[in-house]
Amino acid sequence: MMEQKNLNWAVLGTGVIANEMACALQKMDKKLYAVGNRTYDKAVAFAEKYGVEKVYDTIDEMFFDDKVDIIYITSPHNTHYDFMKRALENGKHLFVEKSITLNSRELDEMIALAKEKDLILGEAMTIWHMPLYKELWCLVESGELGCVQMITVNFGSFKEYNMKNRFFNMDLAGGAMLDIGVYALSIVRSFMSEAPTDVLSQWRPSPTGSDEQATILLKNGASEMATVALSMHSKQPKRAMISCEKGYIEIMEFPRADKAVIVDAESGDRREISAGDTANALYYEMQDMETAVLTGDDSILKLSYSKDVMDIMTRLRKEWNMKYPNEIW
Structure with a gap:
């Protein structure tokens, strides 16, 4: 039986995700306990908006607050490693925005x-x-559609060439891989029975040297294959297709999908599966995190899959020699 305890959340950062996180806690009939941000005034305004009890003068105070159970790190991903290390060293459970770290070395350490x-x-x-994905994984694992054969994923955004923003700025760990590729590779990993071992790619740098565009081919020991197409400067649908022996699953807007279409390979019949609500994406995330903390069982968080994805992303960037300033591989 799960221990019942009111867990106190603190959020590091006050951007879009932090706002969604505060709203998700309200759906859980809870209030965000504390907020910290590099700009103190922004933290104060955020606290006033959501009725947050505690505002830290400095971010470091968050790591030493005995009342904090879980810290949600929503700052830019090039800042994650240092914040994660300080939080873990001071006994805080951690939920970290994607991409969880810059590379495999950082993630393995954490x-x-x-x-x-x-x-x-x-x-x-x-x-x-x-x-939705929890239902689809069960469907695939049941064998109803036969074995997974091929997964195809597209994700492309058209971002203007503003080389100072996070999409292209190397100092902010810009590029398609860590921003949108992490979603594409995560859905691939989630439907593969084991991690890919064969990985081939092509890429095109932006004017800053960040990865603007890439195509990736993946294959694992079970001969399941995948293709991934990413771009930060050309629009593509957020589309994933999982092709099995007896049919295929098509998912649009896949990062926060709440419905999928399953097409029968022989008859062509189509059926739709719906589960959850796109608008509640962070609510589901935070519920799972609380379950993991309260039970001590972190399997629901799929950290091993996050590691597999990070290993692929790091491998590719090393092959491209696309290293961020001051990054240690």
Whole structure:
């Protein structure tokens, strides 16, 4: 039986995700306990908006507050590693926005530190938590559609060439891979029975040297294959297709999907599956995080999948020699 305890959440950052997180807590009939931000005035305004009890003068205060159970890190991903290390060293469970770290070295260190401190660490990857995917994984695992054969994923955004913003700025760890590729590779990993071992790619840099565009081919030991097409400067649908022996699953707007279409390979008959609600994406994430903390079982967070995805992204960037300033691989 799950221990009943009111867990106090603190959020680091006050951007879009932090606002969604505060709203998600309200849906859980809870209030956000505390907020910290590099700009104090923004933290104060955020606290006033959501009735947050505690505002920290400095971010470091958050890590030493005994009342904090879980910290949700929503700051830019190039800042995650340092914040994660300080939080874990001070006994805080951590939920971290994607991409959870910059590379595999950072993530492996943080996984080891969380284990050493007996703390829960999870990536706020919507795909791990949306009810639709939990139903679809069960459907695929049941064998009703036969074995997974091929997965195809597209994700493209048209971002103007503003080389100072986070999409292209190397100092902010810009590029398609860590911003949108992490979603595409996560859905691929979630429907593969084991991690890909064969990975091939092509890429095109932006004027800053960030990865503007890439195509990726993946294959695992079970001969399941995938293709991924990413772009930060050309629009594509957020579309995923999981092709099995007896039919295929098509998912539009896949990062926060709440419906999918299943097409029978022989008859062509189509049926729609609906589960959850796109608008509640962070609510599902945070419910799963609380379950993991209260039970001590982090399997629901799929951190091993986050590691597999990070290993692929790091491998590709190394092949491209696309290293961020001051990054240590």
